Amino acid sequence: MEIQNIRLPPLSLVTFEKTFSNIPHHFQLDDVLAVLVVAAVLSTLWYLGLFWEKPDPHLYKLFERPQAHMTDAGATKGTRDIGEKLGQIGADVVIFWGSQSGTAERNRLSKEIRQRFGKKALAADASDYESASIGNIPTSNLAVFIVSTFGEGDPSDNLQDLWSWLETAKGTPFSSLKYVALGLGNSNYKYFNAVVDVVASKLNTLGAQCLLPIGKADDAQGQTEEHYLDFKAALFQLFKDKMGFEEHDPVYEPAITLVEDNSLEPIDVYNGEPWSPNKDRKTARIMSPVHSLPIKATRELFDDSKDRNFIHMEVDLSEYPGLKYKTGDHLGIWPENPKPEVERLLRSLGKLSAASSPVSLRSLDEETKLKVPTPTTLEALFGNYLEICAAVPRETIASLVQFAPTSAAKDVLTAISNDKAAYEKLSDSMYLNLGRLLEYTAPGEGAWKDIPLSLVVEALPAMQPRYYSISSSSVVHARQIAITAVVSDKKMQGEAIIPGLCTNHLLGLQRSFLGEPGSMQTTINAHVRKSTFKMPASMAQPIIMVAAGTGVAPFRAFLQERERLSKMGREIGRTILFFGCRNEKQDFLYANELREWASIPEMSLSVITAFSRPDDGEKVYVQDRVKECADEVCDLITDKEASFYICDSAAMARDVSKVVGEQVQQRLGLDEMRLREFMDKQKRIRRWQQDVWG
Template sequence: MELIRQSDFLLDPRKQEDLRRFAEGMTREQLLWSSGYLTGFGESAPASKIQEDIGEKITILFGTETGNAKRLAELLAARAQAMGVQTSIQDMLTYGRAQLRRDRVIVLIVSTHGDGEPPDSARMLLASLTDGPVPDLHGSRFAILALGDASYPKFCQAGKAFDIALASAGAERLLPRVDCDVDYERDAMYWMEQVLGALTTGKSSPAVPFPAPVPKQGYSSHATFPAVLLGKVNLSGRGSDREVWHLELDLDGSGLHYAPGDIVSVAPSNPPQLVEELLDRLELDHKASVRTRQGEMPLVEALAAHYEITRITWPFLERYARLSDAKALQSAIAGRDVNGLDTWTDGREVIDVVGQYPVKGLSAQSFADCLRPLPPRRYSIASSLLAVPGEVHLTVAAIRYSSHGRERLGVASTFLADRVAIGRPVPIFIEPNAEFRLPEDSGQAMIMIGAGTGVAPFRSFLQEREALGAAGNNWLFFGDRHFSTDFLYQREWLRWLRDGRLTRLDVAFSRDQERKIYVQDRLRERAGDVFAWLEEGAAVYVCGAEAMGRAVHQSLVDIVQSAGRTQVQAEEYILELKQTGRYHRDVY
């Protein structure tokens, strides 16, 4: 802490001790974050001056599924407020047309999920800008940060839709929209600088550069914790066409903590065989040195641990096409043939592009520059710290399939299933998921709906409620393919059912009969009881694939409608559940 000692003369002894205590035990990244944050207080213009210059408050809106957009909105709000800018932050779910007409400086941070879908919380606001009479927003200014995944064809579609809609309504862009891939931190921080700079340029002190956000617990995608694998068990029965693993990781010495509903992000490595085959196809020297965000290293190491090579993204195709002589690829890129390229890339990987469109004389650095960083893979936590102190449990389906004449492997799932031995470390960090929390009232009833590995967080929920002795009733709907091979955690559910911790259990095994039955069908079959639970205040939780989430949502609307409401009233009923924190979804 030499820097603090050199500045001792600026602080009285008590403040010196407070500062030392504050900094003690912090990681380098946390110290850098704190430094940048405190710098903002020193270098910002006086609050009254900045507010006088801007003249209006900034309204920051977020639309989120996983909480990332909300966290960025909170960071921007904190920085703006530290500069003295009057700021309000609001979930798009509770923001309406009247407020849109009133507010003059609107900053939106919105994610996209599934096939270009906006978050549930953003749907109504977007509809108010695109359906029916459009509000007149002349005189308003806006900026948009769009979050997405470039491996999907409709990358950042929700942000793009808001951008077009607001401009069409007459609002003026403060600056061009920024679209962020899964490694969004750097672009997001730069965008925040630009937003505050655009509001204050020429009028007050410029915004102090944002440091990258660092989780409170000191670990992130850039600084993971090596959690030792304590054990793993294949939950799938003999003869199953699936392979689902239960994994237990040791958090000893990490200081990490989590709540039921939170996420473990795993930083995997690519399958070694795929890396070798890709290098052979490229005819590049394995030891060729390349520059990466982590520093200079051999190409083989970069491809193994730092670059995405199993998903084809639009930015990769654009960059690679510029190096290629392939007219068909260049034409598709130039014509923005998203649908055509999406069809071709489905089930293919980077190695297929390289094989189809080889580039003569390609350098190792040029190829590496085409790739995006290897993003962490996110898994719902399947345990409670109260039940298993010092551990975190995961439920992971190993992805293996054949397409276009090649065997394909899921990066993280087979990393965990095949390539990490018991006793070896798994690089992880914890991501809070504030949108998927247990009810604050332990006596409140829950309806939990999960399919496949989507049941994982409900294991953590029941472990937590059991450890706390919570009085609330719990109803689980679980679905998978076959009763005999795919009833994940069967013994635990049956024990909780026998002990009364699980009040009701309904299962749907889709392929055990001629007509496929899913969790949404079981919900409809129990419509009367489900509605009664809702009327008595139960909270609803849904976890699983996006398609399942949509089907379950429609079932809930149908259930309310079957109780005598119109379709509009039923949709309003479900919306009210969301607005009052009684309807939570974690879909992917």
């Protein structure tokens, strides 16, 4: 709404007399005053309306912590100088953790340093301190940098300030700094652990001394935990050899307490309903609240598939008017742990009879934030809020040794926690979650009854959502979301199988919805996460899509939307879908829909398949098909301003990107530098987008 600038005449005694000279005599003074009051209120509201859309520059004051302005006697003044901070608290080690999350992990490392060596370690967020003050860290102290790499070699949000400062810093301001560094990354991505390489190089250039080889954890094969343990072992050896720290056996110190409280009413207890920790502003902008969404429809995409289940599921948003999504967004699903695994863990802990009793949790120190809701029950805690089906890392196994109920159990736990080969052998032969490990080392109900519940809760990670690309268009189905999933079970040596937690949860819900015996639950705890994986604003702009398996999900949504708009008379640009799967009979997802859309002339769609396990002929992958169609693909990218999309594994995306880059380079005659500039520009202007994982 446009607001015009209106000038009001000044109010004076003369205008007052003229205004009220014609008021009938039967009006009393009270009537006049009442009219004036109403007029004043309306005028005020009108005036405020002029500025209703303007933000209040002092609004942030309402959200400031009042204690930040209080000065208690003896309180330590906050500082942004990390060297000064270490002196104030008497810390010998500072751990800079550059990750989108990782709070629990960095506190875990600082806590273990205290337990094993009796030394204070500060777990620090680099953004809380002036980057230049790192040079003030005493030479007798050690800095530990543990940093993640994201996207195109980007640092985490909380490392951005240090990252920018390192780019421009000169001289040798870090000549007294001694440090070690570990990178967290995934070798399936092009810029594997690029951040730790850049940070270490810059620190060295500024005069710092690195005391250990740079560690690089690789999550491509789920080895991050093992690589972290290797790094930690080298770090602890450094403490003993170079810093004179004396190591002793750690004694468990609880960070939280659990208290049974039967005075609580059921309505006061979290019993499995949606819950997630408080979000920061950035997270809140891109994620909706978690809701319990009713399943509206579901079906198997391949009824005759022998070894895999392909699930198409649709959930209804009608009960939540404020919950919306856009084509290309993700649905985050919060799974539930299987009841047999919950009962197995409770049985070993001797808590089956107390499973439904209310318990309250409380943090015992400032650094530990509760990762689960409280009050709750053990049944809900292990069923909904903690990842009890996750593989048990060696570090957790080591923490169980001191509570082993028998000498035999202690020997087994000690062996597999200290010997990586022994741990891997056991992991390959059985489904090694916490409940099964306890049962394996000391069978029998209540065998582990003396282990502190606080240790169990601290050791288990919080339940995390699993994200699925939405396979429906918000233009076509505004109040309904579709997802596509394949049930993923990992087969181990022998008969062992590790079931995919969320996909098997969806499979169970599907069977319940379709009327098979079992649970009657027909809702999913889920939330919408905004995505930048979007079609161009103009439907006339060409698009090229590359997918394998369930990676076709967002492209089904794209094509569903383009079909609807074509029927409304909108011009649809050239559209190509490269789709890879095993073969046409096993997992050619949405084949009938794709063929129907390809038959509509107005959609200008070509569906080009690549079968890796064909009934006859040689295996072909999507990058091979892209190369075969390189002439049209390159023409669309370089001359027709086409948008290029990839959705599937990071490894596939890397192979496809390589093929396209080579073909563009060849046709445009670019050297490596100019090719990278071209590709970077495509990504910057959103004409090259990837939605990939693993």
